[in-house]
Amino acid sequence: xxxxxxxxxxxxxxxxxxxxxxxxxxxxxxxxxxxxxxxxxxxxxxxxxxxxxxxxxxxxxxxxxxxxxxxxxxxxxxxxxxxxxxxxxxxxxxxxxxxxxxxxxxxxxxxxxxxxxxxxxxxxxxxxxxxxxxxxxxxxxxxxxxxxxxxxxxxxxxxxxxxxxxxxxxxxxxxxxxxxxxxxxxxxxxxxxxxxxxxxxxxxxxxxxxxxxxxxxxxxxxxxxxxxxxxxxxxxxxxxxxxxxxxxxxxxxxxxxxxxxxxxxxxxxxxxxxxxxx
Amino acid sequence: xxxxxxxxxxxxxxxxxxxxxxxxxxxxxxxxxxxxxxxxxxxxxxxxxxxxxxxxxxxxxxxxxxxxxxxxxxxxxxxxxxxxxxxxxxxxxxxxxxxxxxxxxxxxxxxxxxxxxxxxxxxxxxxxxxxxxxxxxxxxxxxxxxxxxxxxxxxxxxxxxxxxxxxxxxxxxxxxxxxxxxxxxxxxxxxxxxxxxxxxxxxxxxxxxxxxxxxxxxxxxxxxxxxxxxxxxxxxxxxxxxxxxxxxxxxxxxxxxxxxxxxxxxxxxxxxxxxxxx
Numbered sequence: 024x025x026x027x028x029x030x031x032x033x034x035x036x037x038x039x040x041x042x043x044x045x046x047x048x049x050x051x052x053x054x055x056x057x058x059x060x061x062x063x064x065x066x067x068x069x070x071x072x073x074x075x076x077x078x079x080x081x082x083x084x085x086x087x088x089x090x091x092x093x094x095x096x097x098x099x100x101x102x103x104x105x106x107x108x109x110x111x112x113x114x115x116x117x118x119x120x121x122x123x124x125x126x127x128x129x130x131x132x133x134x135x136x137x138x139x140x141x142x143x144x145x146x147x148x149x150x151x152x153x154x155x156x157x158x159x160x161x162x163x164x165x166x167x168x169x170x171x172x173x174x175x176x177x178x179x180x181x182x183x184x185x186x187x188x189x190x191x192x193x194x195x196x197x198x199x200x201x202x203x204x205x206x207x208x209x210x211x212x213x214x215x216x217x218x219x220x221x222x223x224x225x226x227x228x229x230x231x232x233x234x235x236x237x238x239x240x241x242x243x244x245x246x247x248x249x250x251x252x253x254x255x256x257x258x259x260x261x262x263x264x265x266x267x268x269x270x271x272x273x274x275x276x277x278x279x280x281x282x283x284x285x286x287x288x289x290x291x292x293x294x295x296x297x298x299x300x301x
Numbered sequence: 302x303x304x305x306x307x308x309x310x311x312x313x314x315x316x317x318x319x320x321x322x323x324x325x326x327x328x329x330x331x332x333x334x335x336x337x338x339x340x341x342x343x344x345x346x347x348x349x350x351x352x353x354x355x356x357x358x359x360x361x362x363x364x365x366x367x368x369x370x371x372x373x374x375x376x377x378x379x380x381x382x383x384x385x386x387x388x389x390x391x392x393x394x395x396x397x398x399x400x401x402x403x404x405x406x407x408x409x410x411x412x413x414x415x416x417x418x419x420x421x422x423x424x425x426x427x428x429x430x431x432x433x434x435x436x437x438x439x440x441x442x443x444x445x446x447x448x449x450x451x452x453x454x455x456x457x458x459x460x461x462x463x464x465x466x467x468x469x470x471x472x473x474x475x476x477x478x479x480x481x482x483x484x485x486x487x488x489x490x491x492x493x494x495x496x497x498x499x500x501x502x503x504x505x506x507x508x509x510x511x512x513x514x515x516x517x518x519x520x521x522x523x524x525x526x527x528x529x530x531x532x533x534x535x536x537x538x539x540x541x542x543x544x545x546x547x548x549x550x551x552x553x554x555x556x557x558x559x560x561x562x563x564x565x566x567x568x569x570x571x572x573x574x575x576x577x578x579x
Contacts, residue, residue: 071461071463071464123466123494127466127510127511127512128511129506129511130408130432154408183349185349185473186349188401188405191497193489193493193494193495193496194489194490194493194495195463195493195494195495204490207489208486211471211472211485211489212472212482215471215472215473216401216471216473217471217472217473217497218471218497218498218499219469219495219496219497220496220498221496228407232405233405233406233407234405
């Protein structure tokens with residue numbers, strides 16, 4: 024079996040990198056707390072989604088900290104242009120995922136952070152300041168929830184579909200760049216115990232075992248920067264189901280992830296939907 | 302214009318009753334905190350939903366407190382039989398709504414509490430212990446969120462559908478007792494900004510103005526014990542859209558509620574759906 028390319032990064036360095044991710048998220052919590060306490064400006068992006076001065080401030084601050092510590096690393100963020108796109112190590116961030124929740128003070132917004140090595144995730148984290156909830160993982164070092172180790176058990180075949188706790192993107196995500204609405208319709212019919220939360224919090228629920236499986240479609244790379252590693256390091260499964268280049272937008276991604284048996288069941292449902300036949 | 306029957310209860314008594322609701326919810330928080338700290342048993346009801354010793358303990362404790370203070374009031378609760386069903390004043394409670402979230406330590410579970418006078422809501426409250434979030438309302442006394450007054454502004458006609466922040470029941474609720482799945486399908490297509498949370502937390506979001514409208518179908522009376530008053534006292538609108546008697550289950554209810562303009566828009570969508578033609 025071929026060595027995983029991520030073994031090229033020594034264990035001790037991976038430990039230092041995940042410690043640095045904790046430093047970054049402590050700083051993003053400070054910037055977010057200041058914005059909530061002293062106010063922030065709100066505008067709308069061309070696609071109708073929210074952008075606040077807090078999103079911009081968090082990303083700017085994390086970019087400064089990364090550049091100061093690791094001047095040769097690349098940076099990809101939702102609110103700025105890519106820095107050093109050819110670097111082997113790339114920090115990928117969504118400074119505030121669920122900005123609309125942040126604007127309306129719903130505590131389910133959060134920061135998504137990933138560090139990828141030649142395209143493979145090395146460190147991943149999602150952080151929810153108002154819920155005091157942080158999930159982190161590093162390649163080969165396992166996954167943790169507020170520093171407690173997480174293991175995702177499997178789902179037995181005997182567990183009925185209605186007992187599967189499923190997280191979904193909103194239906195609009197399934198149709199935004201290509202029409203996979205039939206997937207949404209099939210999933211909401213077959214799995215009655217479904218919920219639709221913001222990406223970041225839904226990822227935290229699945230990676231922490233509070234939900235069994237998530238189906239994400241129509242996402243950008245920063246939305247999914249942490250999910251794969253969080254789930255795989257906890258013993259779960261992550262399967263890409265969408266990867267397309269959209270003119271004027273960029274790369275659009277989808278994935279199914281969570282407990283292995285639940286992921287299997289979802290993949291069978293998607294394979295049986297009309298979309299998969301095209 | 303006929304006097305609202307609720308004027309029969311003097312203002313000072315309504316104030317005492319809402320103060321008592323705060324006492325009850327302070328007690329439910331204590332019982333829930335004890336359960337989270339020291340553990341609780343979990344079983345499944347015949348319909349597959351969760352029941353814990355904490356649900357039972359909260360309801361039992363609130364029943365004792367109500368009976369001690371108001372021995373002539375009726376009590377309806379999810380986890381016990383109705384007491385004094387002929388009484389004019391009826392306390393209605395769901396001790397833990399979103400028990401599955403409670404079991405998995407998702408902070409979006411909560412307690413729903415209502416006091417109805419001859420069928421009309423007089424006091425209503427939803428309480429989320431882990432989010433330190435409580436919404437309360439009393440007839441003629443307004444609605445508050447953690448004791449701050451709430452006013453729900455309208456939605457202008459110029460606001461596009463995609464900007465409407467919608468909360469939905471899971472699709473399974475739309476088909477559980479009669480098939481209104483076409484409503485779910487129409488709503489998730491027309492209003493892309495939809496989320497599916499647990500009832501209690503979704504009600505808190507709508508009643509507090511953090512979401513614009515909620516569509517609830519397939520609920521029991523305790524699920525909706527507080528929503529109408531919370532929304533109406535904040536200046537919003539509440540419109541029943543389902544009320545049927547199901548053998549072996551009881552009364553099943555549905556409603557659309559939130560900012561008036563958003564409720565209007567949803568009602569038009571439902572009216573245009575195939576279900577409404579039957």
